[in-house]
Amino acid sequence: MRPGWYLLLASLLFTNAAPAQHTTLRFDHLVFFVADSSLEQALTQQLFHPAEKLATPHPGQGTEGHYVLFLNTSIEFLYLRDSASARRNEDHFGSRYTRRWEPGANPIALGLIAEPFDTTLAGFHTYHGPDQPEGERYLMAAGNTDPTQPLLYASMPHRAHKTMSSMEEVERADPAIREDLRHYLSHPSGIRRLTGLVLTVPDSTMGAGNVALLQDLEGVEVRKGDGHALTLEFDGAAQGREFRWSEGPELLIRY
Numbered sequence: 001m002r003p004g005w006y007l008l009l010a011s012l013l014f015t016n017a018a019p020a021q022h023t024t025l026r027f028d029h030l031v032f033f034v035a036d037s038s039l040e041q042a043l044t045q046q047l048f049h050p051a052e053k054l055a056t057p058h059p060g061q062g063t064e065g066h067y068v069l070f071l072n073t074s075i076e077f078l079y080l081r082d083s084a085s086a087r088r089n090e091d092h093f094g095s096r097y098t099r100r101w102e103p104g105a106n107p108i109a110l111g112l113i114a115e116p117f118d119t120t121l122a123g124f125h126t127y128h129g130p131d132q133p134e135g136e137r138y139l140m141a142a143g144n145t146d147p148t149q150p151l152l153y154a155s156m157p158h159r160a161h162k163t164m165s166s167m168e169e170v171e172r173a174d175p176a177i178r179e180d181l182r183h184y185l186s187h188p189s190g191i192r193r194l195t196g197l198v199l200t201v202p203d204s205t206m207g208a209g210n211v212a213l214l215q216d217l218e219g220v221e222v223r224k225g226d227g228h229a230l231t232l233e234f235d236g237a238a239q240g241r242e243f244r245w246s247e248g249p250e251l252l253i254r255y
Contacts, residue, residue, distance in 0.1 A: 023118040025154055027197065027219045028161055030232075031065075031076045031109035033100040033151075039245060040066055040077040047189040047243060047253065048075075053180060060130025061093075062086030069184045070234075071193045072163040078109075094125055095144040100151065106228060107248055108199075109151035110214070113160045114139055123213070124154065143209035150199065152210045167192070189241075191255050196233030200225035 032039060044050045051067040051074075058064065062085035066077040080086060086098045099105050117137070119126045124139040132138075136159075141152035164170060170182050185192070198221045205211045206224055215222045228249040237254040245251040 023121050024115050025112045025213070025217060026115070027073075027110060027217060028113045028155065028159075029074045029076065029111040030197070031078050031111060031151075033105075033107040033109065034077045034079060035101050037077075037079075038247065039251075042245060043075075043243075043253075044068065047191060047255075048187045049184055051180075051184040057081065058129065058131050060085060061089050062098075069181075070191070071166070071185065073161055073194045076111075089130065093127060094140045094142075095151070096147070097144070097151070099147040102147075105147040106150055108228075108230060109153065110217075110220070112152060112154040112217070113157055114154040115157050117154075117156045121154075127153075141210050141213060143211075143213070146209050149201075149205060149208075149210040150214065152213060189255060190239065191234040193235055194232060195236050196231070196254075197221065198223060198231040198233075200227070200229040200231070202227060 034040060040050070048068045051069050054065075054067045054069075056065050056067075062080060062082035064079045064081045066079070068075045068077075080098065080101050083098055090096050090098065100107055100109075114121065117139070119137065119139070121139055123142050125142065127138045127140045128136070129138065136156060139154040143149055144151045144153075164185075167182070167185065170178065170185060173181050197219060199211075199214060200223045201211050203224050206222070207215070211222060214220050229252070230249060231252045231254065234253065234255040239255050241255055243253040243255075
């Protein structure tokens with residue numbers, strides 16, 4: 001059971017979305033499958049404040065998530081804590097997700113929102129996580145069985161990240177969480193909002209599997225390259241600064 005503080009903050013970060021006639025997938029947040037804390041530490045020591053109180057174990061999945069928050073999205077660092085539990089859950093999950101922590105696999109996942117949430121959506125199957133409340137589900141992309149492609153999953157609309165227009169809006173948050181929320185969003189780099197996401201993939205994967213789904217996703221640009229890389233742009237790169245990470249698929253942050 002998640003602590004009351006988490007539930008209170010979640011009520012601010014997630015909101016119901018308006019219904020639609022046809023299911024639309026949209027980008028919500030980013031996940032890194034991390035084998036150790038080096039990427040998280042590099043980013044939180046140089047650019048971001050970690051949201052320490054949101055660190056969450058996932059019972060039955062063998063994983064634990066650590067988070068960084070922004071005004072319009074979040075980043076999750078996903079750790080494998082219990083490989084035996086994770087392997088027991090893989091058939092239910094629909095893919096061998098423990099391979100995501102192995103060399104050569106793609107360690108990136110994109111969390112999407114499905115509006116409305118349609119359990120019959122072509123190319124996806126439903127998944128009820130062991131730690132999810134009754135009645136809640138994810139949609140897992142069929143292409144997740146290919147560990148060389150990004151993993152894709154869609155959440156229900158009420159789990160969408162609640163976009164805040166500015167830090168001034170944070171000051172109107174519930175007093176019980178306002179100080180923590182202010183700290184988590186006041187990054188030392190001055191970064192506030194994700195404004196661009198570019199995924200570079202090998203030519204052989206263009207138009208196939210999960211990459212094909214991403215090519216039609218608003219807010220995500222897919223480019224052809226020699227290998228896998230990810231570029232994140234924050235605040236329109238107004239400061240003209242960059243951060244590079246080369247241990248695994250190359251990560252470039254422009255802000």
